[in-house]
Each structure stands twice: as structure tokens, then as C-alpha cells.
Amino acid sequence: MNPRVRKRLWVIATYVVLSFFAFIYLVPFIRSFIASFMTWEQASAYPPQWIPNPFTLINYVKLFRLELFPRWILNTAIYAGIIVAGNIVLTSMAGYAFARLSFPGRDALFSALLALLMVPAFITLVPNYIIIYRLGLIDNILGLALLGIANVSSIFLMRQYFLSLPQEVFDAARLDGCGPVKAYFYIALPLAKPALGAVAVYQFLGAWNAFLGPLIFLRSPENFTLPVGLSFAFARTMWTEYTPIIAGSLVAAAPTILLFIVLNKYLIRGIAITAGKG
Amino acid sequence: MARVLLKNVTKRFGSVVAVDNVRLEVKDKEFMVLLGPSGCGKSTTLRLIAGLETPDEGEIWIGDRIVNEVDPTERNVAMVFQSYALYPHMTVYQNIEFPLKMARVPKHERHRRVIEVARFLGIEDLLNRYPRQLSGGQQQRVALARAIVREPEVFLLDEPLSNLDAKLRIRMRFELRKLLHDELKVTTIYVTHDQVEAMTMADRIAVMNKGRIQQVGSPREVFEKPQNLFVAGFIGVPPMNFLEGTLVEVEGRIKLDLGEYQIEVPSNYWSILKNHVGRTIVMGVRPQDVYISIKPVKGWYKAIIVGYEPLGTETYIHFTIDKKKDYIAIAKDVDTIRLGMEVYWHPNPNRLYFFDKNTGKALY
Amino acid sequence: MKPKPFSQLSSKPKRLLEKKKYREALSALLLISLAAGLNIVFGYFAMFFAFYLSFFKWDYIGPMEFVGLKNYEVIVKDIIRGLSGAFYTFAPFYTGLRNILLYTAIVVPVQTILAIILAVFANQKIKGVQFYKVAYFLPAVTCPVIVALIFIWLFMKNGFINYMIQFIAPGFAPDWINDKNYLLYAIALVAIWGTSGHFMVSFLAALQSIPRDVYEAAMLDGAGPFRRFIYITLPLLRPMIVYVVVMGLIGALQMFDLAWVMAGSSGGPGGAGYTIALDIYNEAFIKLRPGVAAAKSVFLFFLIFITTYVFQKKYRVLPR
Structure with missing residues (x-):
């Protein structure tokens, strides 16, 4: 076969495969989005229908009749905000110290922290519940956030980033009069914007989507985050129709989806930094 | 007076002796080149003088005091790095200003000195740019400006020309010598592995190998009267x-x-x-x-x-x-x-x- | 300038060294204390406390009572009951264990292979490839609870998935969520759909680090695309495959969110969606037996530790 024809065929085959998978990964979102504007009667019709008729916002209206729904959005935002802020401050400091300062036991401590990535969350669940309980922070977003404000993968990401900066810049700063702490504020932190951005986005996604932690550490419905709230409110027995659940799911997922679509290049590249540490 | 004196200085990294009992005197206003193959300890020697490393043994004198215990910032030395080590997130102006800011020099005084140095080096048009927007030669000048602005007594340069292309290197070789030796008249210690740089720029050359000083002398001396096989074989192209x-x-x-x-x-x-x-x-x-x-x-x-x-x-x-x-x-x-x-x-x-x-x- | 006597000489440099090191160590301590402290408390202390707790009977309020291996006996008896065919409610741990092993055996290989395939195709230098990457990664940034909620609807008897299936396998239309023979598979499919995109990105990063000239050399040696994949891509991806499988194992063996939403905390019809993670949750927070929950979590810990350890031991190449 002519190599040019062969190449053309290969490209076409690639597009076919890529598009097939894109269909599989996207269709649940598309289908949900369309159905959220349908009556339940139409959304549950067989075979599936694709054009909302009548076009209705009733599902969203019903959703916001759930008194606590706005409250859950707010709670999730507060939780995510604390987690992002905490991680930016704490893990950039720790990552900098692990990467650029020397102190006794540094490598051992870092390995010990890294090993926590391999420890399943379930083993620490009950003890942490007891600790937070003893601190009187059960049913409090602060108590929940305390568990996640110094994420080990964030520390790892920050450390790798600071290691990748040239030593000479820090030497120059040393000669120009920066001690270890000054160098953190004047040199390391301003240079770490890309890594801080990555930490912020990953931690935001993680906090916004978290389920197990909020489920256990938050007790009263008005303190729930979105995933916990939705998982209870949308217990199937409570609803005769499913379209408001779909609408609620889409509203809850919208921030992460939008964030991802805006930052996709950045995010996909960022994974490259964290991956492969094993 | 800013002579630099190393008395029996030794520096080890683990079991590796990077600098081995080095004695070296650099006279006031002298242009001294540390020359040697990579890994010979010349950069470590420079970093010891700068205070970025601490010697295991020996004394380092700058001017008339022992600086072993003096913080790098207070040693009155400035250093130009191989990669220039400009702060990427600061403009040229901020880069030059930074050491003054750290030394708490008042703002109007800082401004005056930055402008003065920039003018002296012909980079006053670049002050608002960021390092990534500069060519290699321009970055080099900014690095020099940042070093000069502190008015140091001793200038340390670590392979400052090795990141430039061959043509620019030859021009900067000449200009650096003129600037540091003839105009600023400052004691300079210059590290390189390039013997042509050493021969053309130095008042005296200290040839190093395996952490030891092999010979110290004028370019003519080390070429014509090598004291040992290493110096004889290292200096001269093609080798002896x-x-x-x-x-x-x-x-x-x-x-x-x-x-x-x-x-x-x-x-x-x-x-x-x-x-x-x-x-x-x-x-x-x-x-x-x-x-x-x-x-x-x-x-x-x-x-x-x-x-x-x-x-x-x-x-x-x-x-x-x-x-x-x-x-x-x-x-x-x-x-x-x-x-x-x-x-x-x-x-x-x-x-x-x-x-x-x-x-x-x-x-x- | 007279040199100082040697007696002073030896002590002086050390002092600066110590002062400098002391200052640096102090700064470092200041910078890491919070991050390290939190992780030591909530990671290591909690882990050791879980081991400790697993030997005690407790109700969170009263005094702790040492019971030796009693809590582990609960697990063993449960498994024995399960093996001898007891109804699932009488052997919850066994049910969860059996389910999660089957689930893991399906999810980990499929999601890993799928992620490699996606990555290889998405790594082609062709137009619009970023769109495909976004599409594949989108499920991974979406909350699992929300994904599960949407899929409950898609998996309904007259739902969208059965509609699509009838084009491939006419007449096959199970009631996925309500049929104990299909529930676990439905959960597994959702998990694969949700995580393969995430691991695809890991593989993409690994693929991009393979130097181009290696492929060019192979091309000159006469290897076609398929053989290039087998003889070059796969071996060079091996460290990343090990990493992805290990992370996949850790995630799959403690699967919780999807089961909670799709099957419910009691495991759905016939306990088909029950998992060890759900069982630990129920022990700790419904039956209020933290000691037993701790013992079960220790069991899960070792299950995960042993599987990942054995896998790494067997397949990990020497460190790069």
C-alpha cells in the first residue's frame, strides 16, 4: 500500500476510536443535561428522546424547594475554601523546607510522610473520628477541614517543584541577604505560582467531591456538604420522579466541570508532575 | 584593602575531599583565575569564599578579618553565577535593587544606585523587562549589575561566560576584564575550565586539580614554567x-x-x-x-x-x-x-x- | 597578618557551621511543623491507634475493655459462616470481602488497559486531540456520588444503557440496580468509566517522556505500529503500569462512595453491592462497635498492603 494512503487510513482509524470513546465518556453528561429540562415522563420514555418537549425548568424549581440545597452549596464552598487556603500555605512551606533546607531527619521524615499515601483511609477513620470528637469538632466543617489542610500529595508536589528550581537562584538570594525564611517569601513563593495553582485546583476538586469524610464528620443536615446532602436527599425512595435528582447532580457538578473545562490544559499537564512518584 | 587569603582550607563532602588543604593569596585588586578540569574543587573554593559553604578546616581571610564566622551577606563579596541566577519573577530593576532592599537601604538611595549601575553597564533601557525577555549577553550584564550595585570588595565569578555562544564569549572576555580590572579596580576571583579565558584575563592563574592547588603564577609562568606534569599537560593546546x-x-x-x-x-x-x-x-x-x-x-x-x-x-x-x-x-x-x-x-x-x-x- | 594559633583554628569553623545549621533547622522546623504534625497525628498516630483499638471492646463513651483477639474472632467466624453458605446478612464481612475481590479483579485490569489504550490514541499528534483528552478526563473530575446518581438513572430497566445495549445484544436488558446478579457489575462499570480517564493522563505523561528517536530507530529497524507498541511502548510504560495498578488496587479495595449511593449502606438486593468499606462504616457508626470496626480496618489494611506489596515485588523493575 502507498505509505500516504496508509497514513491517511491510520489517522481515520485513530479518529474513529477516539470519537467512540468520547461518546462513551460524554454521553452521560449530555443525556443528563438534556433530561434536566424534560418532564420525568419524557425523560423515562423508551426509546430515549432527545429534545425536551415541553421544555421545562420545573426540575430546577423543585430542587431549590429543598430548603437546605443552597446551604449545602455554601458549606461545600466554605469547606473547599479552607482546604485550598490551608494547603497553599502549609504545604508550600513544608515543601520548601523539604526541598531547600537541610535539617536532621529531613529525608526520613519526608519518606514517612510519603508512605502515608499508601495507607488506606479506612484504617485511620475510626481513630480520627475519636480525635475530632475529643476536640469537640464533630459536626463542624472546621474539624473536617483539619484532616485535609496539609495533604501529603500537595507537600510532594510542592517539594518536587521547589527541587526543580535552580540552586543558583537560592545561592544568589543567600548572598543578597536572604535567610531561609526570607528566601521562602521573596524567592520561593513568588516562583511557585504554577505549583500553587495546581495544588489549589486539585484540592478544590478533592474537597468539592469528598464524600466519606463529610459523611462521617458532619452530622446535622444543615452542615452537610453537597455530596452528602444529595446522597441523602436523593435516596430513591423519597422521589417518585428522577429528573430533579439529575438537575441537582448537574448543579452540584457544575463548578468542577466548568473549572476543568477552563483549566484543562493546565490540569492535564499538572498530573504529569504528581504521577510516577511510586 | 581587600586581599583574600585561604589558609590550609579543607572541605569534605562525605568521604570526598573537594578542597584539600588549599593555600592561596589573592592580592588587592588582583584578577585571579582558578583554572582546572570539572570536579577539581575550583567552584567549591569559590563558594567557600562566598560563604555558601563552610570549610571543615582552615581559615578564610577577606581584607583584614577572618570570615569563617561571618555571614555571606556581610563578607562584602558579590558573586556572578554560571546561569546568572537572575530572579525570574522580578524585573531587571527589581533584580538589581534586591540586594539593597535586603540590606535595608532607603528607597531613594536604592533608586539612585540602580540607575547609576544600569547606566554604567548600558542596560538602562532594559530595567522594566523580565529576565526571560533578555538575550544571554543582556542577562549577563544584569547579573553583573546586581553584583556591582552592592559595591563589593571582592568579586566572585563562576564560569560566567560558559552559557554564551562562542562569538559573544570572546567579546565579553575582553569587556569583563576591562570592567572589573581596569574600571572598577576590584579584587576578582574568576573560576573557569577554559584555559584561553584564563590566559587572556588573569593577572595570575591558580591551576587546581583533585582539590589541590597545583601551581599559582602569571599566565606566562604557568605556560612556560609548569611545576608538574598536571599543569604541563593541562595548559597549552594541543597538550604537551x-x-x-x-x-x-x-x-x-x-x-x-x-x-x-x-x-x-x-x-x-x-x-x-x-x-x-x-x-x-x-x-x-x-x-x-x-x-x-x-x-x-x-x-x-x-x-x-x-x-x-x-x-x-x-x-x-x-x-x-x-x-x-x-x-x-x-x-x-x-x-x-x-x-x-x-x-x-x-x-x-x-x-x-x-x-x-x-x-x-x-x-x- | 598573623595566623591564629591552631588551637583556635579547629574550633572556630565548627561554631559557624553549627550556628548556620541551627538557624536553618529552626527555620525548617517552623515551616514544616504544622503540615508534618497534622499528618503524624491523623496518619501515624491514627493508624497505630487503630491497631491498639482492635484489641478492645468499646462503645465510644464508657471505659475500654481489653478483649484480646475477640474482635478478630468476629471476623473469622463471619468468614466461616459465609463460606458455609449462610445468608448474606449473617456474614456481612464475608459478603463484602467476596464482592470487593470480584469487583477489584474486574475494575483494576480493565481500567488499566483502557487507560493505556486511551493514552496511546490520545498521544497521536493530530488535530483536536485536546478535546478528546478533556472528554476522557471529565468523569474523573466529577464527584463520584453525582456520577453514581446519574448512572442509577441510566441503568434503569428502561434506561439509556439498556437501549444502547440492544443494538449489540438484542434482548439483554437486565434491571441492573435492582437485580442482585448485576448490581456489582453496574458499580464496576461506573468505576471504570469514572477513573480510567484519570489514569489515562498518567500514561500520557509517561508516553510523552519516551524519547521520539527510540520510535524512529525502531521504525528504521522495520517495526510497524503494533510491534512498536508491544516491544517499545509497553516495556517503557512498565513503571507507570505498576504505579497505576497499585493506586487502582488501593482505591478499588476500599471502594465506598459508589456502593453507598448505588446499593445503599446495607448493600442493596441480596447484599450484592456490599463492601468491606461499607461494613467498617456500619460497625463503627451504626452498630457502634469501634473495636470490631478497627479490627476489620486492620484486616483491610493488610489485604491492601499484601496485594500491593506482592504485585510490586513481582513486577516492579529496578529503580530508574
Whole structure:
């Protein structure tokens, strides 16, 4: 076969495969989005229908009749905000110290922290519940956030980033009069914007989507985050129709989806930094 | 006064001795070049002077005080790094201003000095740019400006030209020397592995190898009077030829026995070598001082051509005596040279070097 | 300038060294204390406390009573009951264990292979490839609870998935969520759909670090695309495959969110969606037996530790 024809065929085959998978990964979102504007009667019709008729916002209206729904959005935002802020401050400091300062036991401590990535969350669940309980922070977003404000993968990401900066810049700063702490504020932190951005986005996604932690550490419905709230409110027995659940799911997922679509290049590249540490 | 003095300074990294009992004096306003192959300890020496490393043993003096215990910032030294180490997130202005800001110099004073230095180096148009928007040569100037603005007594430069392209390197070589030595008149310690830089810029060169200073002297001295085999072999392009043999005395004449044949040692060296007869000696001769003839000449030695590299104005001729080791001669007129050809060679009798094989020391 | 006597000489440099190191260590301590402290408390202390707790009977309020291996006995008896065919409610841990092993055996290989395939195709230098990467990664940034909620609807008897399936396998239309024979598979499919995109990105990063000239050399040696994949891509991806499988194992063996939403905390019809993670949750927070929950979590810990350890031991190449 002519190599040019062969190449053309290969490209076409690639597009076919890529598009097939894109269909599989996207269709649940598309289908949900369309159905959220349908009556339940139409959304549950067989075979599936694709054009909302009548076009209705009733599902969203019903959703916001759930008194606590706005409250859950707010709670999730507060939780995510604390987690992002905490991680930016704490893990950039720790990552900098692990990467650029020397102190006794540094490598051992870092390995010990890294090993926590391999420890399943379930083993620490009950003890942490007891600790937070003893601190009187059960049913409090602060108590929940305390568990996640110094994420080990964030520390790892920050450390790798600071290691990748040239030593000479820090030497120059040393000669120009920066001690270890000054160098953190004047040199390391301003240079770490890309890594801080990555930490912020990953931690935001993680906090916004978290389920197990909020489920256990938050007790009263008005303190729930979105995933916990939705998982209870949308217990199937409570609803005769499913379209408001779909609408609620889409509203809850919208921030992460939008964030991802805006930052996709950045995010996909960022994974490259964290991956492969094993 | 800002002389720099290293007294028996030693620095170890684990079991590796990076700097081994170094004694070095750099005179006030002197341009000293630390020259050596990579890993010889020259950069570590520089970092010790800067205070970025702390010596395990010995004293470091700058001016008239011991600075072992002085913070790098207060040593009155400035350093230009190989990568320039400009702060990428600061403008050129902020880069130059940074050391003054850290030293809590008042703002209007900072401004005055930044502008002054920028003007002096001809970079006042670049002050609002970021380092990534500058060419290599411009970055180099900013790095210099950042160092100069502190008005240091001692200037340390770590391979500052190695990131520039060949053309710019030659120009900056000249300009750096003019700036630091002739205009600022500041004590300068300059690290490089490039002997051409060292020869053209230095007042004196300190040749280093394996953490030790091998020789300190003017460029002329280290070239013409190398003190040991390392210096002799390191300085000069192409490197010096070493012929190893036993010194013998035949009928009152001293000769070097190479195995294949004996080379007559010119009589002007006899007095030095008399006591070494019977020992293994290395004779050094620079390629520039090897004469080659395609016709037999009386008293010249046989050799076989194993290769030649024409470089335009001259040609490097590789020849062998024993078919194992080859030597280099530089010749101008080589039209008739062919591979495998038998030729005749002779060293310039006034430009020979002799070294003790065991100690490596030069015999003068 | 006279040199100082040697006696002073040896002590002085050390002092600066110590001062400098002391200052640096102090700064470092200041910078890491919070991050390290939190992780030591909530990571290591909690882990050791879980081991400790697993030997005690407790109700969170009263005094702790040492019971030796009693809590582990609960697990063993449960498994024995399960093996001898007891109804699932009488052997919850066994049910969860059996389910999660089957689930893991399906999810980890499929999601890993799928992620490699996606990555290889998405790594082609062709137009619009970023769109495909976004599409594949989108499920991974979406909350699992929300994904599960949407899929409950898609998996309904007359739902969208059965509609698509009838084009491939006419007549096959199970009631996924309500049929105990299909529930676990439905959960597994959702998990694969949700995580393969995430691991695809890991593989993309690994693929991009393979130097181009290696492929060019292979091409000159006469290897076609398929053989290039087998002889070059796969071996060079091996460290990343090990990493992805290990991370996949850790995630799959403690699967919780999807089961909670799709099957419910009691595991759905016939306990088909029950998992060890759900069982630990129920022990700790419904039956209020933290000691037993701790013992079960220790069991899960070792299950995960042993599987990942054995896998790494067997397949990990020497460190790069």
C-alpha cells in the first residue's frame, strides 16, 4: 500500500476510536443535561428522546424547594475554601523546607510522610473520628477541614517543584541577604505560582467531591456538604420522579466541570508532575 | 584593602575531599583565575569564599578579618553565577535593587544606585523587562549589575561566560576584564575550565586539580614554567607531548632511553639531570616545538605518521614512535604528508621540560 | 597578618557551621511543623491507634475493655459462616470481602488497559486531540456520588444503557440496580468509566517522556505500529503500569462512595453491592462497635498492603 494512503487510513482509524470513546465518556453528561429540562415522563420514555418537549425548568424549581440545597452549596464552598487556603500555605512551606533546607531527619521524615499515601483511609477513620470528637469538632466543617489542610500529595508536589528550581537562584538570594525564611517569601513563593495553582485546583476538586469524610464528620443536615446532602436527599425512595435528582447532580457538578473545562490544559499537564512518584 | 587569603582550607563532602588543604593569596585588586578540569574543587573554593559553604578546616581571610564566622551577606563579596541566577519573577530593576532592599537601604538611595549601575553597564533601557525577555549577553550584564550595585570588595565569578555562544564569549572576555580590572579596580576571583579565558584575563592563574592547588603564577609562568606534569599537560593546546624513558649516561652524554631509540638530551639540561641518571623521567615537548621533516636529517629521529588534522593556518600531525602512543606536532607546510609515511622529527632543544616520573614534579 | 594559633583554628569553623545549621533547622522546623504534625497525628498516630483499638471492646463513651483477639474472632467466624453458605446478612464481612475481590479483579485490569489504550490514541499528534483528552478526563473530575446518581438513572430497566445495549445484544436488558446478579457489575462499570480517564493522563505523561528517536530507530529497524507498541511502548510504560495498578488496587479495595449511593449502606438486593468499606462504616457508626470496626480496618489494611506489596515485588523493575 502507498505509505500516504496508509497514513491517511491510520489517522481515520485513530479518529474513529477516539470519537467512540468520547461518546462513551460524554454521553452521560449530555443525556443528563438534556433530561434536566424534560418532564420525568419524557425523560423515562423508551426509546430515549432527545429534545425536551415541553421544555421545562420545573426540575430546577423543585430542587431549590429543598430548603437546605443552597446551604449545602455554601458549606461545600466554605469547606473547599479552607482546604485550598490551608494547603497553599502549609504545604508550600513544608515543601520548601523539604526541598531547600537541610535539617536532621529531613529525608526520613519526608519518606514517612510519603508512605502515608499508601495507607488506606479506612484504617485511620475510626481513630480520627475519636480525635475530632475529643476536640469537640464533630459536626463542624472546621474539624473536617483539619484532616485535609496539609495533604501529603500537595507537600510532594510542592517539594518536587521547589527541587526543580535552580540552586543558583537560592545561592544568589543567600548572598543578597536572604535567610531561609526570607528566601521562602521573596524567592520561593513568588516562583511557585504554577505549583500553587495546581495544588489549589486539585484540592478544590478533592474537597468539592469528598464524600466519606463529610459523611462521617458532619452530622446535622444543615452542615452537610453537597455530596452528602444529595446522597441523602436523593435516596430513591423519597422521589417518585428522577429528573430533579439529575438537575441537582448537574448543579452540584457544575463548578468542577466548568473549572476543568477552563483549566484543562493546565490540569492535564499538572498530573504529569504528581504521577510516577511510586 | 581587600586581599583574600585561604589558609590550609579543607572541605569534605562525605568521604570526598573537594578542597584539600588549599593555600592561596589573592592580592588587592588582583584578577585571579582558578583554572582546572570539572570536579577539581575550583567552584567549591569559590563558594567557600562566598560563604555558601563552610570549610571543615582552615581559615578564610577577606581584607583584614577572618570570615569563617561571618555571614555571606556581610563578607562584602558579590558573586556572578554560571546561569546568572537572575530572579525570574522580578524585573531587571527589581533584580538589581534586591540586594539593597535586603540590606535595608532607603528607597531613594536604592533608586539612585540602580540607575547609576544600569547606566554604567548600558542596560538602562532594559530595567522594566523580565529576565526571560533578555538575550544571554543582556542577562549577563544584569547579573553583573546586581553584583556591582552592592559595591563589593571582592568579586566572585563562576564560569560566567560558559552559557554564551562562542562569538559573544570572546567579546565579553575582553569587556569583563576591562570592567572589573581596569574600571572598577576590584579584587576578582574568576573560576573557569577554559584555559584561553584564563590566559587572556588573569593577572595570575591558580591551576587546581583533585582539590589541590597545583601551581599559582602569571599566565606566562604557568605556560612556560609548569611545576608538574598536571599543569604541563593541562595548559597549552594541543597538550604537551610526554615521552617517558630511562635517563642514561653514554660516553659522558646524557640520553633518554625510550626503548625504540635514545634521544639526545641537549647539554644545557645536563646540570639539572645529572643526579637523575638511571631513573624514569618524563620529557615534555610542546607540539609547537616539534619539527618534522620528510627527508632524513642527521641527528633526527624516525617516526611514522598516523594522522593529520588540517586547521587552516596550521596542521596537527599525529605521529608515533613505538606504534602505541602517538604524539602531536604542529606544522605549516604539509602538502606531501601521507598516512603511514616515515618521517623524521626533532624537538626544539631549548624548549624541553623534564619531570620526575614518580612525583610528577618538574625538574628545573 | 598573623595566623591564629591552631588551637583556635579547629574550633572556630565548627561554631559557624553549627550556628548556620541551627538557624536553618529552626527555620525548617517552623515551616514544616504544622503540615508534618497534622499528618503524624491523623496518619501515624491514627493508624497505630487503630491497631491498639482492635484489641478492645468499646462503645465510644464508657471505659475500654481489653478483649484480646475477640474482635478478630468476629471476623473469622463471619468468614466461616459465609463460606458455609449462610445468608448474606449473617456474614456481612464475608459478603463484602467476596464482592470487593470480584469487583477489584474486574475494575483494576480493565481500567488499566483502557487507560493505556486511551493514552496511546490520545498521544497521536493530530488535530483536536485536546478535546478528546478533556472528554476522557471529565468523569474523573466529577464527584463520584453525582456520577453514581446519574448512572442509577441510566441503568434503569428502561434506561439509556439498556437501549444502547440492544443494538449489540438484542434482548439483554437486565434491571441492573435492582437485580442482585448485576448490581456489582453496574458499580464496576461506573468505576471504570469514572477513573480510567484519570489514569489515562498518567500514561500520557509517561508516553510523552519516551524519547521520539527510540520510535524512529525502531521504525528504521522495520517495526510497524503494533510491534512498536508491544516491544517499545509497553516495556517503557512498565513503571507507570505498576504505579497505576497499585493506586487502582488501593482505591478499588476500599471502594465506598459508589456502593453507598448505588446499593445503599446495607448493600442493596441480596447484599450484592456490599463492601468491606461499607461494613467498617456500619460497625463503627451504626452498630457502634469501634473495636470490631478497627479490627476489620486492620484486616483491610493488610489485604491492601499484601496485594500491593506482592504485585510490586513481582513486577516492579529496578529503580530508574
